[in-house]
Amino acid sequence: MVRESARRAARAERLLTADDAEGPPPRHVRPRFARGGVALLIAVGGALLLGSTAAVTALVSGGTPDVAAQAQLLSDAPPSVSALPVPVVKQMQVAADICGVPAVMRALEAHDDAGAITAAGGAESFRSAVAEGRARCVDLGDPTRVWTVVNKARPYSPVDYRPTGLVMPDGVRSIEGGALRSDAASALTAMVTAAREAGVGEIALESGFRSYSTQQGSYGRHVDQRGQDGADLVSARPGHSEHQSGLAGDVVACAGGCGTLDDLAATAQGAWIVDHAWEHGWIVRYVAGATGVTGYSPEPWHLRYIGPELSRAYHDGGWTSLEEFFGLEPAPAYVG
Numbered sequence: 024m025v026r027e028s029a030r031r032a033a034r035a036e037r038l039l040t041a042d043d044a045e046g047p048p049p050r051h052v053r054p055r056f057a058r059g060g061v062a063l064l065i066a067v068g069g070a071l072l073l074g075s076t077a078a079v080t081a082l083v084s085g086g087t088p089d090v091a092a093q094a095q096l097l098s099d100a101p102p103s104v105s106a107l108p109v110p111v112v113k114q115m116q117v118a119a120d121i122c123g124v125p126a127v128m129r130a131l132e133a134h135d136d137a138g139a140i141t142a143a144g145g146a147e148s149f150r151s152a153v154a155e156g157r158a159r160c161v162d163l164g165d166p167t168r169v170w171t172v173v174n175k176a177r178p179y180s181p182v183d184y185r186p187t188g189l190v191m192p193d194g195v196r197s198i199e200g201g202a203l204r205s206d207a208a209s210a211l212t213a214m215v216t217a218a219r220e221a222g223v224g225e226i227a228l229e230s231g232f233r234s235y236s237t238q239q240g241s242y243g244r245h246v247d248q249r250g251q252d253g254a255d256l257v258s259a260r261p262g263h264s265e266h267q268s269g270l271a272g273d274v275v276a277c278a279g280g281c282g283t284l285d286d287l288a289a290t291a292q293g294a295w296i297v298d299h300a301w302e303h304g305w306i307v308r309y310v311a312g313a314t315g316v317t318g319y320s321p322e323p324w325h326l327r328y329i330g331p332e333l334s335r336a337y338h339d340g341g342w343t344s345l346e347e348f349f350g351l352e353p354a355p356a357y358v359g
């Protein structure tokens with residue numbers, strides 16, 4: 024199995040570095056890492072996953088003129104002389120879909136989101152595979168996953184989805200008694216604790232999980248008062264709020280008493296959240312400059328849990344919306 028995998032990886036590298044244009048690539052030309060860099064990284068990642076040092080070596084040493092040696096890797100039989108220097112390989116789809124990695128599929132089946140990300144080669148590898156359509160087994164519409172994306176164009180399915188495992192976060196003041204999914208709750212506790220230990224002050228949870236029926240009630244009241252267009256400016260339609268996932272929390276800063284959501288941005292806690300929330304698996308979901316993509320004005324208080332692996336990639340990549348992070352269409356408005 025491993026030898027076959029190594030050969031597949033080497034073959035993939037051959038394809039990735041070959042010129043896509045007609046005719047065989049010129050001899051002894053360095054592979055086009057600039058253009059095929061992402062794909063090459065995936066191939067390397069795949070080789071690493073497979074634990075084959077031979078495959079990795081074959082991949083990273085691709086720039087040297089030992090084409091014959093590489094060609095040897097592609098086939099059990101020695102290549103015929105006429106096939107040298109490089110076998111003419113017609114274009115084939117490289118098996119770079121992360122769903123082809125058995126460990127990814129096992130983790131998904133076990134509902135081990137972090138494990139699936141790790142098995143995919145890490146968060147950036149996972150992200151790019153999703154964004155580039157090389158992760159058909161990853162369903163961004165599955166609200167049970169940390170990578171789920173809910174917005175004005177992507178309601179829950181079922182629309183009245185309700186997460187299991189809702190708990191109150193330990194050691195966090197909860198103003199409206201909001202609960203979170205247990206993984207998000209633990210991460211909020213860690214974040215609030217870190218802020219306190221950094222001397223920033225107290226961060227409290229204003230609201231967490233909201234059920235479909237709760238959202239129906241509040242949205243309905245806004246519609247009664249303002250009409251639908253007016254309501255859409257201030258309240259998510261039922262079935263479209265991140266709060267329904269149990270993975271979103273609105274937070275406020277406290278110093279004795281607690282401030283409002285609008286107060287947060289100007290506080291030390293608000294500044295700390297911008298810099299450090301990602302370290303605990305959270306992102307500020309709606310930021311300035313991304314309204315046309317997210318459909319929401321900036322909400323410095325609205326945090327979304329995506330897990331520490333993805334939040335690091337989100338931070339390191341300088342992303343400002345989950346939609347762009349995963350290569351989704353902008354969702355500036357409700358559909359219909």
Ligand SMILES: [Zn+2]
Pocket residue numbers: 266271272273324325326
């Ligand atoms: Zn919110």
